[in-house]
Structure formats: structure tokens, C-alpha cells
Amino acid sequence: MGVLSLVHAPGRYANLRRIRSLDPEVDHDEILRLTARLEFPWDYTQGTGIAFMRDYGVPSIAAVLDRTREFEDHGTKRYDDTILIGDEATLDGIDSPRSYAALRRLNRIHGHYDIPDHELAYVLATTIVGPVRWIEAYGWRRLDDHELAAITKVTTRFGELMGIKGLPTTYDGYLALLVDYERRHFAHTPEATRLAEASIRIAKEVAPAPLRPLLRRVTIAVMDEPLREALGLPRQPRWLVRAVRGGLRARGRLLRLAPPRRTAYAHRPTSYPHGYRLEDLGPTTMLDALNRSAS
Structure with missing residues (x-):
């Protein structure tokens, strides 16, 4: 990872030292x-x-997602449910009973659609490459090799529990999968633009009010060009792109001076202000069928 920052808050690297003392093969959770x-x-x-x-940049995936109208009609619930199923699969460990129940439900949801394995593998690759790329660009430190190995281990096991075969076992393998898949499949469609605009509206709904007016432009500004073009979103001025990305990098540097977080982050779903059960998660139109098949 390179040398640690010489200017940092006391205890800022305590978690990293803990991570380096663990074995990613065993302690990945x-x-x-x-x-x-x-x-x-x-x-x-x-x-x-x-x-x-x-x-959304893959036309076959965008066509299915657009046809469901989940993003248009139940956007905030769709956003919350996606995060919460991921939480259910990882909070107690990827091989816990809680995880198995969440993945069974996810598989039942996917079973309503004809989704080929190569699309599922690509979507899985985005869930590891996206956060890693963001942290590499804007995080307060670089990710350690132990972290990459552990995240990969959990991602691959998640995919195995979805029934996906032949998945990568390294982060570089997932990165190569994503880059090659997008090179062959990325293309703009009207469905991609509708989904992207719907997702930005969802982000506005859950964002603090002061951030909402600029959120669309800021979101586009952090996109790489192949993604922006595939989604059919307007190019932003260079000064705005530089300002947004520069501000995010500055935030990362400043966070080195902040004390380490003491309590684990937990998603607070707007859709379920009084709490949720696994039986609440999934497309609204499917809930009865999903819960009958689970009983």
C-alpha cells in the first residue's frame, strides 16, 4: 500500500493494522x-x-430493468431493497443462516426473469469494481491487499450462492471481466437513459435537501466517459468535473485528520422507517408470490 501518511489523527490507522493481522481466507467477513x-x-x-x-449500459440488462418499471414506480423501495439484501447477506457473514435466507430470496426474485449467467457475473463484477475504483480515486487511503482479497472472497461466495459458475477468484479477475464485458456490450439505448434519470431522481429523494439542486450534475461529473455516453447523459463542463473530483480528493485528504469511526455504518432505509423483515424485500408486485414460495 505504500507508507502510511505522516500527518493523521491518533489511531487513524488502527483498523488497518487490525486488517493486516487477519487472514483474508478465513477472516474475510x-x-x-x-x-x-x-x-x-x-x-x-x-x-x-x-x-x-x-x-444500464448493457442493452439487454437495461431492457429488463426498464420493463419492470420498478425504478419509475417504486424507486426508493428498489434502492433500499438492493442495499438491504446485500446487508442481509453480509452482516452476519456470507455463510451465515441470515445470508443463506437473503440469497434464497434474491434467487427467487431473479427466477422470475430469464437472466443468463454472463449478465449475472457482470453485475456481480460491478459491485466489487465500483467501490474499489471509488476508494482508489477518492478514499483517505489506498486499500490494502488484505482488503482486496477479502472483498473478492466475499464477492465470489455471494456469486456462488446465486448459482453463478466460473467466477474470478482475484480482484484483477473481476476488473478484467468488467472491462472486457463493457468493451463488447456497452451501448446507449433509450432504456438506459430512462433508468439513469430515474436513479438520479431516487438519489435526490434520499439526499439531504441542500444537495439536491446540484446532485444530477455532480453525479454525471463523477462518471467516466464510456459510462456517461452509454447512459446518454449530457457532458458536463470541464470546470465542474475538475471541481467535483478535486473536492472529493480534498475530502479524502482531510479525512486523514479525522478520528476513526467508532460505530459501524448501517443503512437507514427511507422505505421502512419502522424497520423491515426479509419478507418485505422485493418487487411490490411479487411479494405475495415470493412469500408463498418461502413458506
């Missing part, structure tokens, strides 16, 4: 918890959000 919920909770969330939008 704990390393993921430390990385995603204590070291980089905001960055992990932002990187995951951009990752979700990459799916």
Missing part, C-alpha cells in the same frame, strides 16, 4: 466489515451507487 462499515462507509456506498448504474 471481519475485514469486509472493517473496510466497508468503519473505514470507508460513505465511499463504499457512493462507489456501489455508480456501480449499479453501469448495469
Whole structure:
């Protein structure tokens, strides 16, 4: 990872020292918890959000997602449910009973659609590459090799529990999968633009009010050009792109001076202000069928 920053808050690297003392093959769940919920909770969330939008750049995936109208009609619930199923699969460990129940439900949801394995593998790749790329660009430190190995281990096991075969076992393998898939499949469609605009509206709904007026332009400004073009979103002025990205890098540097987070981040779903059960998660039109098949 390189040398640690000489200017940092006391205890800022305590979690990293803990991570380096663990074995990614055995302690992957704990390393993921430390990385995603204590070291980089905001960055992990932002990187995951951009990752979700990459799916829209693949026309066959965008066509299915657009046809469901989940983003248009139940956008905030769709956003919350996606995050919460991921939480259910990882909070107690990827091989816990809680995880198995969440993945069974996810598989039942996917079973309503004809989704080929190569699309599922690509979507899975976005969920690891998106956060890693974001942290590499804007995080307060670089990710350690132990972190990359642990995140990869959990990602591959997640995919295995979805029934996906032949998945990568290294982060570089997932990166290569994503880059090659996008080279062959990325293309703009009207469905991609509708989904992207719907996702930005969802982000506005859950964002603090002062951030909402500029959120659309800022979101586009952090996109790489192939993604922006595939989504059919307007190019932003260079000064805005430089300002947004520069501001995010400055935030990362300033965070080195902040004390380490003491409590693990937990997503607070707007859709379920009084709490949720696993039976609440999934497309509204499917809930009865999903819950009948689970009983």
C-alpha cells in the first residue's frame, strides 16, 4: 500500500493494522466489515451507487430493468431493497443462516426473469469494481491487499450462492471481466437513459435537501466517459468535473485528520422507517408470490 501518511489523527490507522493481522481466507467477513462499515462507509456506498448504474449500459440488462418499471414506480423501495439484501447477506457473514435466507430470496426474485449467467457475473463484477475504483480515486487511503482479497472472497461466495459458475477468484479477475464485458456490450439505448434519470431522481429523494439542486450534475461529473455516453447523459463542463473530483480528493485528504469511526455504518432505509423483515424485500408486485414460495 505504500507508507502510511505522516500527518493523521491518533489511531487513524488502527483498523488497518487490525486488517493486516487477519487472514483474508478465513477472516474475510471481519475485514469486509472493517473496510466497508468503519473505514470507508460513505465511499463504499457512493462507489456501489455508480456501480449499479453501469448495469444500464448493457442493452439487454437495461431492457429488463426498464420493463419492470420498478425504478419509475417504486424507486426508493428498489434502492433500499438492493442495499438491504446485500446487508442481509453480509452482516452476519456470507455463510451465515441470515445470508443463506437473503440469497434464497434474491434467487427467487431473479427466477422470475430469464437472466443468463454472463449478465449475472457482470453485475456481480460491478459491485466489487465500483467501490474499489471509488476508494482508489477518492478514499483517505489506498486499500490494502488484505482488503482486496477479502472483498473478492466475499464477492465470489455471494456469486456462488446465486448459482453463478466460473467466477474470478482475484480482484484483477473481476476488473478484467468488467472491462472486457463493457468493451463488447456497452451501448446507449433509450432504456438506459430512462433508468439513469430515474436513479438520479431516487438519489435526490434520499439526499439531504441542500444537495439536491446540484446532485444530477455532480453525479454525471463523477462518471467516466464510456459510462456517461452509454447512459446518454449530457457532458458536463470541464470546470465542474475538475471541481467535483478535486473536492472529493480534498475530502479524502482531510479525512486523514479525522478520528476513526467508532460505530459501524448501517443503512437507514427511507422505505421502512419502522424497520423491515426479509419478507418485505422485493418487487411490490411479487411479494405475495415470493412469500408463498418461502413458506
